[in-house]
Amino acid sequence: MNKRASPVFLNLLQIGMPVTAIVSILHRLSGLLLVLALPLFVYALQQSLHSPESFAVLISQIDALPVKSILAILLWSLFHHLFAGLRFLLLDVEVGIQRQQARKSAWSVNIVAAIVAVTIIWGCL
Amino acid sequence: MRGGLSGLSAWLLQRASAVYMLLFIVLTPLYIWQRGVNDYSSWHMLLAEPAMALFWALFFLALIAHAWVGVRDILVDYVHSLILRLGLLTILAVLLVMMLFWVLGVLLLNSGVVV
Numbered sequence: 001m002n003k004r005a006s007p008v009f010l011n012l013l014q015i016g017m018p019v020t021a022i023v024s025i026l027h028r029l030s031g032l033l034l035v036l037a038l039p040l041f042v043y044a045l046q047q048s049l050h051s052p053e054s055f056a057v058l059i060s061q062i063d064a065l066p067v068k069s070i071l072a073i074l075l076w077s078l079f080h081h082l083f084a085g086l087r088f089l090l091l092d093v094e095v096g097i098q099r100q101q102a103r104k105s106a107w108s109v110n111i112v113a114a115i116v117a118v119t120i121i122w123g124c125l
Numbered sequence: 126m127r128g129g130l131s132g133l134s135a136w137l138l139q140r141a142s143a144v145y146m147l148l149f150i151v152l153t154p155l156y157i158w159q160r161g162v163n164d165y166s167s168w169h170m171l172l173a174e175p176a177m178a179l180f181w182a183l184f185f186l187a188l189i190a191h192a193w194v195g196v197r198d199i200l201v202d203y204v205h206s207l208i209l210r211l212g213l214l215t216i217l218a219v220l221l222v223m224m225l226f227w228v229l230g231v232l233l234l235n236s237g238v239v240v
């Protein structure tokens with residue numbers, strides 16, 4: 001490792017992040033959030049299958065506004081993670097790898113994920 | 126460090142599981158809607174069908190594998206202490222395996238294979 005005293009500037013709040021960096025870190029954060037929600041997801045599946053009573057209880061729990069809000073956040077996380085992931089899959093085969101293309105596709109991910117999320121959330125919740 | 130997933134197999138596992146999950150997430154709600162599932166009984170019976178239970182089990186297997194690669198990437202990037210990182214990776218592995226067994230149990234129980 002080079003021990004010359006080269007300048008270091010790591011203040012994340014002051015470094016100007018390109019949109020591609022934003023999409024990338026949101027991809028990580030949304031993934032982490034979804035992993036944390038995994039036990040909830042499995043629990044919901046269990047309750048939905050256990051008995052007609054537990055099914056009914058689950059449906060009524062989902063109807064509550066706090067639960068709906070959390071679900072909405074998780075759904076948006078899912079769609080952002082999904083579309084950002086698709087963009088990464090395309091980058092893997094070097095589709096859209098030029099800087100301008102990469103920035104455009106990053107913006108598309110943000111917009112498409114938001115639109116799909118709002119549509120599904122509004123339609124289902 | 127060696128042992129565990131090499132870079133290329135982790136990358137492949139992450140991509141393959143992602144593709145399966147993408148297809149599942151798009152097709153399954155459509156299929157459920159097309160089958161006319163709208164109450165406990167139809168839902169319970171749909172998931173009790175062997176093929177359906179299998180597709181769902183595969184989905185969770187893909188999800189666990191995908192989550193493993195993803196969170197491991199995060200730990201490798203941000204946790205620099207080897208001992209702490211190994212500890213966290215171990216806890217992660219145990220929790221993910223528990224999730225997998227839990228959901229497989231739910232699916233098997235629902236199919237009446239296990240009681």
